[in-house]
Amino acid sequence: MNHILSVLVENKPGVLARVSGLFSRRGFNIDSLAVGPTEDPEISRMTIVVDADDLKLEQITKQLYKLVNVLKISDLDPKDSVQRELVLIKVNVPSNARAEVVETANIFRANIIDVSKSTLTIEITGTADKIQALEDLLRPYGIKELVRTGKIALARGKLAEVTNGK
Amino acid sequence: MRITGAEALIKSLEMEGVDVIFGYPGGVVLPIYDALFDNATIRHILVRHEQCAGHAADGYARATGKVGVCLVTSGPGATNLVTALANAWMDSIPMVAITGQVATHVLGTDAFQEADITGITIPVTKHNYLVKDVNQLPVIVRQAFQLAGSGRPGPVLIDIPVDISKAEIDFKYPKNFTIPGYKPTYKGHAKQIKEAAKLIVQAEKPVIYAGGGIVKAGAWDELKELAELAQIPVTTTLMGKGVFPDDHPLSLRMLGMHGTRYANYAIMDSDLILAVGVRFDDRVTGKVSTFAPHAKIIHIDIDPAEIGKNVPVDIPIVGDSKVVLTDLIAAIKKLSTLHADKMGWYELIATWKKKYPLHYHQDGVIRPEYVVDKISELSKGRETIVTTGVGQNQMWAAQFYSANKPRSFISSGGLGTMGFGLPAAIGAQIGRPDALVFDIDGDGSIQMVSQDLATVAANKLPIIIAILNNGYLGMVRQWQELFYNRRYSQVDLNVGTPNFVKLADAYGIKGIQVTQVEDVEAVLGQSIESREPVLIDFAVAREENVFPMVAPGASIDEMLGGIPGASLSQMIDEEEEENESYPIGSCRE
Known part of the structure; x- marks a missing residue:
């Protein structure tokens, strides 16, 4: 089962290596990992999507807490959190198809952020399903390049993050 | 007082009460060795290979309970230390390893004798530091000793570039400091301890399985008190050897792959295992799926990640062995229920001990x-x-x-x-x-x-x-x-x-x-x-x-050898012959 772990860490050099190394050496799989500073520049938030059963998730959490730079871990409930991913897609578009592709992008509230003679680059944010749907629609034109941020997420509204505090 | 980073390091070590360093000099640690040259407080033991500096610091820590310190140069000096760090890491030994590093302005350029030792040792240290600002050096030393010696102990490495050792600072050893992401739990959960006490009193076939965590917590007196209070036989791991006297009547000596038959039989037959400061290592459990099939398990350990890692646990108690055992003894004394009759259990164990002595x-x-x-x-x-x-x-x-x-x-x-x-x-x-x-x-x-x-x-x-x-x-x-x-x-x-x-x-x-x-x-x-x-x-x-020996992958009660007067192992005919023709010396139990 997929879990979204929101991990607050000290914003120090090498922390990403410590976290990712822990996953690989203990045989835990990362589906995606996104990291960046929070409102406090001394603290970064990692959003890690892992595929793990309860026992494995418990081990992952406990082992992560053993890293001195890890401050707090929350297992975000998909229902009580908002999740987004940002994807840039560069599509082959001959000039006669350009209008069609732009229209498709508009339906998805995606933005065109770069245009050349033969390509369009589209920026889309949203849930995995929405992004997948756009990707599927664009594939027939020929996707030249694609890049995604990995999922980022926050607990909804006033909901305190569910955590087994350190 | 303006002093160099190297001098600040030595002063910091003095403040931590370090009296001996095991080490080997080299290019980038020259400033540190120079600062050591006229130091009267700290003794330096010159080894002949950096691995031995690490193991000696490790042996020192195990023998004294203090944090062991070693000092080596960058590159090959540091990589030679890796085995010793991994060794200390696996056995949770408090150690601070200091490595020299190439100057900060050439870091990452494959400079002479450069090795990314902080990168290399992430998996085998409790934490490590690359010092990039000399002003941080004292607080890093302070934190390193705190981390190494507290909670579940372990090795901590401090990598010091040579220009940091030469740079000058106003030295002041920090009194107050925090490590925000580090809060080990010492006190066990009261309700869990109460539950554990009840199980202990009710058990008819209990065994205590004691390990290295008792050494680190200094909980051997409490262990003995508990074992004698509830009259529970005790088996120790290799790391726990000595925490309970091998000569004690309640001792089952070591368990596991080369443990005694009676310790392994007791575990497999028990209805309650009180596991203290242990991690259910594969050399102890043998085949995990058949391990202790009738037993409820109480697991006391300071590292929450060890609980439930290899074997499912009925009563997990996260905490320091000494603190938890003290509370557990008090909880048992408080119970008015009579202890279950364990006479049958003692007799069974006595039979095994008689039949299968080492x-x-x-x-x-x-x-x-x-x-x-x-x-x-x-x-x-x-x-x-x-x-x-x-x-x-x-x-x-x-x-x-x-x-x-x-x-x-x-x-x-x-x-x-x-x-x-x-x-x-x-x-x-x-x-x-x-x-x-x-x-x-x-x-x-x-x-x-x-x-x-x-x-x-x-x-x-x-x-x-x-x-x-x-x-x-x-x-x-x-x-x-x-x-x-x-x-x-x-x-x-x-x-x-x-x-x-x-x-x-x-x-x-x-x-x-x-x-x-x-x-x-x-x-x-x-x-x-x-x-x-x-x-x-x-x-x-x-x-x-x-002998005896548990074959790899076998259940720990399926042992080869170790039966006096019988075939040592069905697999070894020569030994069988020997057995018939020679008298057998029996080790004291």
């Missing part, structure tokens, strides 16, 4: 077990520390040396590092100069570190190095005999092994070869009295096996 043959050749047995006997009543190599020598030492005090048996458990015995003995002897220190070693293990006989000689350390020399990589040979059709691939060391007496002599150490069983006792006796370094080369029975 034993060996006495047949005119030097049996390695006999040597260990004699060391145990002759050192009785003295403050003794035994260190070991890894392999058969280690297991015989664990089986036949009766450790009755904590910190008296020092062995590489988790990593199983051949060559640990000698440097660990060096560290232990320096940490506890009055103790009688034995390194019970193998001919293979000692050859991995024999250069450090120089350290023994230079410091006149009265260590007795007892080599159980069978001319084989004995444990590998044993596995080849049992599981690989006696195809002895690359295990015969006879050709090429040095004459150990001459080797000792070359270092100015007294060397004695013992080939006759009658001489064992006298030579050991003289060596103990001499209070000088002695290397004794015991020519022991070449193909002796360590």
Whole structure:
């Protein structure tokens, strides 16, 4: 089962290596990992999507807490959190198809952020399903390049993050 | 006061109460060695290989309970230390390792003797630091000692670039500091402790399974009190050896792959296991799915990640062994319920102990077990520390040396590092100069570190190095005999092994070869009295096996060997013959 772990860490050099190394050496799989500073520049938030059963998730959490730079871990409930991913897609578009592709992008509230003679680059944010749907629609034109941020997420509204505090 | 980073480092170490550093100099640690040159407080022990600096600091820590400190240069010096760090990491030994690093302005350029040692050692340290600002150095040292010695202890590495060592700072050792992401739990959950107390009182077939966590927490008195209060038999792990006297009537000695039959049977038959400061290592559990099928498990450990990692647990208690055991004793005393009748359990265990004592043959050749047995006997009543190599020598030492005090048996458990015995003995002897220190070693293990006989000689350390020399990589040979059709691939060391007496002599150490069983006792006796370094080369029975033994992947009650008067193992006919024709010496229980 997929879990979204929101991990607050000290914003120090090498922390990403410590976290990712822990996953690989203990045989835990990362589906995606996104990291960046929070409102406090001394603290970064990692959003890690892992595929793990309860026992494995418990081990992952406990082992992560053993890293001195890890401050707090929350297992975000998909229902009580908002999740987004940002994807840039560069599509082959001959000039006669350009209008069609732009229209498709508009339906998805995606933005065109770069245009050349033969390509369009589209920026889309949203849930995995929405992004997948756009990707599927664009594939027939020929996707030249694609890049995604990995999922980022926050607990909804006033909901305190569910955590087994350190 | 303006001083250099190197001087600040040494001052910080002084503030931490460091009295000895094990180390080896080199290019980028020159400023640090210069600062050490006129230091009167800290003694520096010059080893002959950086791995030994690490193991010696490790042995020092295990013998004294203090944080061991080692210091080496960058690049190869630092990478040579990696095994020692991994060893300390696996056995949770408090250590601070200081490595030199190339100057900050050339970091990352593949400079001469540059190695990314913080990157390399992430998986084998509790934490590590690369110092990039000299002003941070004192607080980093402070944090490193705090991390190494508290919670579940472990090695911490500080990597110091040479320009940081030369830079100047206003030195002030920080009084207050925080490590925001580090809050070990010491006190156990009260409700869980109450539940545990109830289970303990109700159990008819309880066993205490005690490990290295008790050494770290200093909880041996509490362990003994609890065992005697509730009259529960105690088995110890290799790391826990000594936390409960091997000679105690309630002792089942060691469990696991080469544990006693009675310890393993007791675990498999028990209805309650009180596991304290242990991690259900595969060498203890054997086949996990069949481990202790009837038992409820109470697991006390300071590291929450160890609880439920290998074996499902009924009552998890996260906390320091000493604190939790103290509360548990109080909780048991408070219960008004009568303790369940355990007479049947004691009788069953007594039968097993009688039927399956640890034993060996006495047949005119030097049996390695006999040597260990004699060391145990002759050192009785003295403050003794035994260190070991890894392999058969280690297991015989664990089986036949009766450790009755904590910190008296020092062995590489988790990593199983051949060559640990000698440097660990060096560290232990320096940490506890009055103790009688034995390194019970193998001919293979000692050859991995024999250069450090120089350290023994230079410091006149009265260590007795007892080599159980069978001319084989004995444990590998044993596995080849049992599981690989006696195809002895690359295990015969006879050709090429040095004459150990001459080797000792070359270092100015007294060397004695013992080939006759009658001489064992006298030579050991003289060596103990001499209070000088002695290397004794015991020519022991070449193909002796360590029994009993749980085959890899088997359940721990399916053991080979270890039955006096019966076939040692259904798999070994020759041993069977031996068994019929020779009297059997039985080890005290």
